[in-house]
Amino acid sequence: MQVVLKILRQKSNQSPYLQSYTLEVEPGNTILDCLNRIKWEQDGSLAFRKNCRNTICGSCSMKINGRxxxxxxxxxxxxxxxxxxxxxxxxPEITIAPLGNLPVIKDLVVDMSPFWDKLQQVDPYVSTQGRAIPEREFLQSPEERSRLDQTGNCIMCGACYSECNALTVNPDFVGPHALAKAQRMVEDSRDTQKEARLEVYSQGTQGVWGCTRCYFCNVVCPMEVAPMDQITQIKQQILERKDGQDSRAIRHRKVLVELVKEGGWVDERKFGLFVVGNYFRDLQGLLSLVPLGLNMLVKGKFPLSFEASEGTQEVRSLIEAIQDQQTVKD
Known part of the structure; x- marks a missing residue:
């Protein structure tokens, strides 16, 4: 059968354009097979990366029909x-484009330097002190090693980085790939810097609190590493060690849980006052809410009362059961 591959071509600092190539293909042909044929048979100038051809190296990551x-x-x-x-x-047509959130070098080849630079920010290796065990190996039990299985499957293909909405709007965010690797370090029994790592990963919106929880990183990951789930694991460990006074990001999470336990859903009147106003302790934060509050009042958007949802007790019981289970696990 015939298929048309529409490839977004581009040179560095130049405008991209779509170029179409028609091929005779079989349903089992991979996209990489088709790209190889285009380069070998139709257009030798087409640029893309490849290596293992077996979902191991991650080199051939690109956007295929928008993902x-x-x-x-x-x-x-x-x-x-x-x-x-x-x-x-x-x-039928299949559209192919370079990865997002990375500068294009040529056609489907992107500059991965920002990707690797952000990975380095989380110190993605077991601490030197942890490795300095004289005269013997640093052994792990099967259970300790099994905690690293999922995150250890990451092949650094950049798919999660490409889809990350948080990176698109916040260049300081380290990215889902780096935080998935960070979770591996936090869980590694050989590492001696867990507490220091959690402090770093909790800073501002550069670390875990910069994640917008859009879930795209989980959806596109070819190895089921589930980066957003790993970010959530780091958040949970941070929250267990911190109270609401440490930062607005931590308070946001804790207040959300408190209000849902209290009323089944979020009382919006209290949410801003408790998070931004820090339970009425932060005068500057409270004053910052005044323009928004007045605007909401004028437009009839400010809730004057709060009615708890049906099943509040069940919701509260579920949250408490999860919290108890997490305590037992730790």
Whole structure:
């Protein structure tokens, strides 16, 4: 069957443009197979990265029909099943573009330097002190090693980085790939810097509190590392060690849980006062809420009363059960 690959081509600091290539393909052909054929048979100037061809190295990560994926893993049949042709008379089209949140060098090749630089910010290696065990290996039990299995599957393909909405609006955010690796370090029994790491990962919106929880990193990860879940694990450990006075980000999380336990859902009147106003302790924070509050009042958007939701007791019981389970686990 025929298929049209529409590839977003670009040179550094130049405007991108779409170029179409028509191929005779089989449903089992991978996107990487098609790109190879284009380069070998139609256009030798097309640039893209590849290496293992077996979902191990992560080199061929790119945007395929709008989502970040590995070209060696996705095949024509799967793509056409998800995005069927709009017309019976025209061959189906598959759009391919470079990864997002990274500068383009040429065509589908992006500069990965920001990706690696941000990874270095979380110190992605077991601490030197932890490795300095004289005359013997630093052994781990099977249970200790099993805690590293999921995060250890990361192949650094950049798919999560490409889809991260937090990075798009906040260049200081270290990214889901780095924080997934950070969680691996936090869980590693050989590392001696856990407390210091958690302090670093909790700073401002550069670390875990910069995550917008859009879930895209989990959706596109080809190795099921689930970066957002790893970020949540780090947050939980930070919250267990901190109270609401440490930062607004921590207070935001704690107040949210408190209010849901109290009324089944969030009492918006209290939320801003407790989080931004720090339970009426932060005068500057309280004053910052005045313009918003007045605007809401004028437009009839300010809730004058709060009615607890149905099933509040059940909601409270669920939250407490999860909290008790987490305490037992720790």
């Amino acid at each position: 970040s994926a590995l070209a060696c893993k996705e095949n024509i049949g799967h793509e056409l099943q998800q995005f069927p042709a709009s017309s019976q008379n025209n061959p």
